[in-house]
Amino acid sequence: MIRIEIAVLDAGVVRCRTLDLPAGSTVQEALVAAGIDAQGRGLAVFGHAVPAERVLRSGERIEVLGPxxxxxxxxxxxxxxxxxxxxxxxxxxxxxxxxxx
The missing domain is CATH 1.20.5 (Single alpha-helices involved in coiled-coils or other helix-helix interfaces)
Incomplete structure (x- = not known):
């Protein structure tokens, strides 16, 4: 298991959530597990743009960016x-x- 954090920017407010996922989970799988629709929004891990297929490591923070x-x-x-x-x-x-x- 890995523990990650997801930060979502909505209307100027940042909402953070921590998730425990199986090792080898991707950014997309984390978003699905959190119930977040990131369609058309940018994705980053610690401020660096990443594709939805990127495999996560424990302790990382996914950032769902606003338009x-x-x-x-x-x-x-x-x-x-x-x-x-x-x-x-x-x-x-x-x-x-x-x-x-």
Whole structure:
């Protein structure tokens, strides 16, 4: 027997559950045993994406991930833009200080 944990993110709330399963159980078998429908959701073990067929080891935590709330490429572009704007504001402020002095 192996003991694993399943963490499910639903509407911003994480629900955790511990299960005892036969050795050699897969992620999919653990989800079925827990009664969790992970259709269309990402699966991870300790933060690393895994397929449903992955065999589990005792002590591992399966994470059933929520859907993406933003396009990753767009979110990165927005972060870069905010960073550039902040850097430009710092340069402008420093320029104003040196012009006064």
């Amino acid at each position: 993406l709330t933003a396009d990753p490429k767009l979110a990165r572009m927005q972060r870069v833009q905010r960073s550039r704007e902040a850097q430009q504001a710092k340069r402008d402020a420093a320029r104003r200080v040196t012009q006064r002095g």
